[in-house]
Amino acid sequence: MAEVYDTENIFAKILRGELPCDKVYEDEHVLAFKDLYPKAPVHVLILPKRPYVSVTDFSQSASDAEIAAWIRAAGNVARELGVAEGGYRVLCNVGRDGHQEVAHLHMHLVGGRDLGGMIRREERQP
Numbered sequence: 751m752a753e754v755y756d757t758e759n760i761f762a763k764i765l766r767g768e769l770p771c772d773k774v775y776e777d778e779h780v781l782a783f784k785d786l787y788p789k790a791p792v793h794v795l796i797l798p799k800r801p802y803v804s805v806t807d808f809s810q811s812a813s814d815a816e817i818a819a820w821i822r823a824a825g826n827v828a829r830e831l832g833v834a835e836g837g838y839r840v841l842c843n844v845g846r847d848g849h850q851e852v853a854h855l856h857m858h859l860v861g862g863r864d865l866g867g868m869i870r871r872e873e874r875q876p
């Protein structure tokens with residue numbers, strides 16, 4: 751089933767120019783801007799401009815050009831912001847278990863410090 755896109759989500763408003771953002775990259779298919787609540791010295795959100803909820807519908811419905819632009823944008827942002835050499839992390843939160851807060855697909859690109867291990871281990875029962 752196709753995911754229902756809420757046109758009033760906060761990133762839709764940013765993409766329409768109704769709310770401001772601190773833009774770091776833009777092309778025909780992609781907009782990237784700084785996360786308002788950064789978790790590291792570099793924390794950028796990279797969005798396709800068209801309305802996709804998550805990787806799930808993007809991977810099914812986006813054009814090859816959109817998919818290529820999105821991942822190329824990540825590399826461009828990493829190089830531009832100086833984290834390509836030291837390393838960084840890209841991730842997408844999806845849905846409930848992924849704790850996705852904003853229902854417009856976005857890739858987080860974080861870096862500028864040692865990011866530690868990837869995911870907290872599940873607490874073991876005694």
Ligand code: DGP
Nearest residue numbers: 760771784785786787843849850851852
């Ligand atoms: P996620 O859990 O993957 O949906 O993360 C959403 C991120 O969006 C979170 O790191 C905080 C960020 N964020 C929320 N509202 C705004 C906003 O209005 N502007 C910007 N730049 N970032 C926002």
